[in-house]
Amino acid sequence: MSSIKVGICQMAVQDDKQDNLDRAEDMLRQAKQAGCSLAVLPEMFNCPYTAELFPQYAEEYSGETTKMLSAAASKYAMTVVGGSIPERDAAGRIYNTSFVFNSQGKLLARHRKAHLFDVDIAGGTVFQESKTLTAGDKTTVVSTPDLTFGVGVCYDIRFSQFARCMTLQGAKLLIYPAAFGWTTGPAHWELLLRSRAVDNQVFLIGAAPAKNPNAEYKAYGHSMLIDPWGRILAAADEHETVITAEMDLSLIDKVRAELPILKHWREDIYTS
Numbered sequence: 001m002s003s004i005k006v007g008i009c010q011m012a013v014q015d016d017k018q019d020n021l022d023r024a025e026d027m028l029r030q031a032k033q034a035g036c037s038l039a040v041l042p043e044m045f046n047c048p049y050t051a052e053l054f055p056q057y058a059e060e061y062s063g064e065t066t067k068m069l070s071a072a073a074s075k076y077a078m079t080v081v082g083g084s085i086p087e088r089d090a091a092g093r094i095y096n097t098s099f100v101f102n103s104q105g106k107l108l109a110r111h112r113k114a115h116l117f118d119v120d121i122a123g124g125t126v127f128q129e130s131k132t133l134t135a136g137d138k139t140t141v142v143s144t145p146d147l148t149f150g151v152g153v154c155y156d157i158r159f160s161q162f163a164r165c166m167t168l169q170g171a172k173l174l175i176y177p178a179a180f181g182w183t184t185g186p187a188h189w190e191l192l193l194r195s196r197a198v199d200n201q202v203f204l205i206g207a208a209p210a211k212n213p214n215a216e217y218k219a220y221g222h223s224m225l226i227d228p229w230g231r232i233l234a235a236a237d238e239h240e241t242v243i244t245a246e247m248d249l250s251l252i253d254k255v256r257a258e259l260p261i262l263k264h265w266r267e268d269i270y271t272s
């Protein structure tokens with residue numbers, strides 16, 4: 001199939017976990033109703049984006065959040081990229097993990113955020129994910145019968161080699177559940193999304209939470225779907241919404257034939 005309709009669920013994350021799960025389920029339903037065969041939730045959609053709170057909301061697989069995601073994927077017969085949640089492993093370590101389910105509700109993959117967001121921006125965001133989280137150590141590329149796609153989480157998008165690596169593994173769409181804030185969001189969000197799409201000549205989704213004025217960490221929103229030419233096919237503002245658009249996958253080959261940057265890649269000279 002060369003055309004696929006995707007939905008991005010830009011939900012306003014609250015403190016109440018059950019409320020977040022209900023809201024996510026409802027937004028997946030809306031994506032299905034709009035005709036989508038793939039839907040994406042934002043980073044940390046079941047808990048506030050606060051490092052100290054991740055342990056309190058963390059779940060081992062399979063837990064209440066992943067059960068909801070699996071049930072929704074099979075009920076709506078849709079691939080579901082379950083944003084991310086705090087995942088606890090058997091040793092008690094916590095990861096920022098995106099769980100991906102196929103349209104039968106089967107777990108296809110989990111991506112553990114590989115680059116932790118530890119930053120201290122003067123007059124702006126100060127965040128230390130490593131206070132409570134452990135980093136994942138691989139890229140994640142997933143195949144369904146219709147599509148091969150890669151998954152990164154938020155800060156992972158700043159690392160161009162990471163996106164290139166997923167592209168070289170065959171990803172035609174890169175999906176980043178994310179939660180940029182109002183320091184780097186206005187400056188870098190759209191720039192990074194469009195750059196990664198243009199560098200790799202792929203479709204790209206950035207799925208963000210809506211801005212919740214009551215939250216301590218205020219998300220920037222502005223979820224987007226970008227095409228391989230860098231055009232914005234769908235975009236949200238900061239409010240809660242489900243945005244959808246059709247991806248014509250044949251565009252990837254067209255752009256790569258016209259502007260063959262992947263063929264012109266000179267790995268032989270990129271050594272330091």
Ligand SMILES: O=C(O)CCC(=O)C(=O)O
Nearest residue numbers: 117154155179180181184
């Ligand atoms: O890279 C950024 O500016 C934001 C990253 C972020 O918010 C995150 O990784 O959760």
